[in-house]
Amino acid sequence: MKRKILSMLLVLCMVLSLAACKNNDSADTANDAKTTDNAGNTAGTAQVPDKVVATGTYDTLVIGTSSFNGVFNPMFSFSAFDSQVSDLIFATVSWLDPQGALIDDAGHVETEEIPAADGHTQVKYTVSIKPDMKFSDGEPVTIDDVLFYYYVISDPTYDGSSTFSTLDIVGMKDYYYDTPDYSEQLSKITKEVEDKYSLDKISEEAYKAYLRDTKLDGWWEGIDSYDWAGYLKEEGYDPTGIEKDEEKLFEMLVDCEYTKYHDSYDPQSYYQDKLEGEYIKGNLEDGVDVPEISGIKRVDDYTCTVLFDSPNISGDKQVAWIPIVPKHYYGADFSKGSLDGIKAFNGTPLGGGPYKFVSYQDNIVSLEANTLFWDEIPKIPTVKFQVVSQDDQVDSVINGDIDITDPSASKEVIEQLESAGMAYSLVDNPGYGYIAVNAEKIPDVNVRKGLMHLMNRTPAVESYYGELAQVIERPMSTTIAEYPHDAKEFYGYDPDKALEYFTAAGYAKDANGKLAKDGEQLKITIGIGGDGTMNHPSAPILTQMANDLQSMGAELIIQDIDASTLFDLMDAGELDMWVAAWSNATDCDLTQMFGSKGNDNNVHLYSDEIDKLQAEILKTVDFDKRCELVAQELDLIMDAAVYMPVYQRKNMEIYNTTTINMDTLPETTTTFWNYVKEINKLELN
């Protein structure tokens, strides 16, 4: 009996395992079948394209990349690796030349300044595409495809990375908020707020409601967050008996702030935002009222115009540096507010670029040459993107598994490549590393300047990167055309000077040898994302800074934390200082980082002078004049001592010389121009 049970049991185990195996098999096949199906669809509707035949021994170019999210849709992808794939599948209207200037690709853009009815200057962009182009499924490309793209990225429910909807395009706000007379309504709200809530007109009730809702504009963080009773006593109030009663104490504070500091708060902006927010919310839920953006007009089958209400230095890039996506494929059932139909095609892209999508499986994306491409047809029949872990990138090229990839540049990698006879190129990364100081946490500019004088950047950057990075002097990527290359060092490393600034700020050594002011030691907390091992180019700067501060009697607390925690603490304003880097810089607009209302103004720099300059820069179309203004702006930012630019590093691209015909690579590779731009000319051996 026992044996029987045991053997039954074993059989059961086997069956279970096999069943699991079988399920797995069928899932695998289903997966395969689906991919083939998609490929079939793509090929099926095409006009029987002739295949491209390999010119040499190799017929497949393998590009090494990092893991995909599978969103191969330029409208919705957030991953740079997904975009790498879509870059080959979609043609663009215009793109950037090796120096980063906008040039024609499959289309053209004309800029024209025109006076509006009320006299202010508007800018009209005329976007045109080449006639007689076709998508890879044989359907013609028309301007409707461009318009379709504009409408998708302007949609109120759009959640991709484009910021097109924030542009000052005529009618954009009406469309986005779905309100026919948005500006009129907005000015009505503004007027109402001015009449009811400006400092001299606001009622006591409304003012106190504002103080309660905003918790004294964020000052009140609970009963234990400050010595409230002491504060109230100083202000002449008597909180005796209610020190522990949160509600009553808060109410007394509200009364105190209303009575004594009426002019120091800004209830007007609060009510403006509140009413605007309520109004906008109310409008999105009652069906589509504004079906079109009035400033975007179709002219003919191959031309459209986009009207900006004010000049914008990157307006031409915003309207023309865009992929051409087929409306007939993605947007057959597109209507305002519903993008799900478009997202359904995220995994099976279709465009008019040099290559077309075949499949995505086993962590490999396969593409084949698009014989309907408008320009010179590619010479390599198949391109595959293979996911390779960062540690294997170089070895995979050397052992012949992949042909092109972009490892992070280091001295070791260069040596390894040179000894293996492989080729590489180095270009500036469109971003830079920096150390930031929160001006709200360290309000005294002298303390900030003192800290700046303790940052010894050159040895740190040289030891980490060697020649693969350079120290920069202003907070802007050197790849931006407006970067002032002649800028001099603003704060040199000089501990004596630093001490002078700390002294000027009122700090002095106390009896215990501590650098203190009003009995409080100078203590700074700085966050850095160094993988827990201080593995970061800026780490030596901090270590030296900590030592210098310690010898002065002050303290630097270094928190080596995970990047997402770092950004969270930074957003919450809990760090005095932090180390980070910017990437993907495309223009000289710094309003988000250093403007008073900027979303990324985490250093809390509020300067009317800088705001004014920024507004002027964005309207200055003349390049030389703009450079001057940018240099001024950057000097002001440096003088505020909130940002210490550290390094501008280089990006690397490596090539397998065995498989690639090196003569067919682009003559110059820059930040804005690489083999992808000339993939149709690239040949394999």
Added chain:
Amino acid sequence: MRQYIVRRLFISIIVLFGVSVMLYLLGRLTPGDYVTSITAGNPNITVEMQERMREVYGLDKGIVEGYLNWLWDALRGDFGLSFLYQKPVTEIIMRYVPITFTLAFSAMVFEILLAIPFGIIAARKQYSRTDYFIVAVALVGISLPSFFFAAILKRIFAIGLGVLPLSGMVNARAGYTGWARIADIGKHLVLPVTVFVVTGVGGLLRYVRTNMLEVLNADYVRTARAKGVPEYKVIGKHAFRNTLIPIVTMVGNMIPGLFSGAVITEGIFSLEGLGNIAIKAVQSGDIPYLMGFNMFIAVLTIIGTLISDILYAVVDPRVRYS
């Protein structure tokens, strides 16, 4: 028994509910949500756009409301769209299960095939050189960090000798189909499976050895030997079968492991398995995926323990559930 199973199932539902509450809480309380993570580093994103996106992803709602929405949808079988992949969570899991399962299952088979015979040999020759050798090797395997061992294997077999592929699932350039493709996948799995087996076999081997030792000291084995039964029969029939009982119950506990994926090994070998996907989801705050995937693992764990408990009762008459 039936009553026991029903009761266990009922308790399972409560456990799953508790697990889901905790998972959701953890997911939402993790610093940095999805919108922050995808918009980080993009200087043109405005606060308003971020808020609008939070609305689209349902992140503007409070934790309680968000959880109740999730629960309501999940109860109807809808686990939502993964933020990262923009596809239904169930579809993503189904897409990557084959890779993870193939890897974990083949590793498990090899582990069992190695652990049982070597465990028995070590037990039979307790305190001999063979025993010490086997146990030492097993301990070395347990102690080896997988990333380190993987790097050594890669250096020797892929870079040095060039006989095995460095990483990935298939050879992209060759693009094999049919049987050649299966063979190619097999070749690519050799190193990762080796890492799994060498680092994982030790535990099972020591388990077999301990159980075998216990059985070998049992009275019925002595009786069998005294009766003059040949040694191979004593081991093969009397001892081994009884050793299998606890091992069989272990199988239940191994089920969730077959699907949970191995973050480090998958990452090192660029295999897009569930472990790799899960770590990416954690880093970017992809709540729907994390909820769907973790609930999947939770259900498997509960089923696994239930099966092993039931099997235990079936196998061992002394265990009775009432």
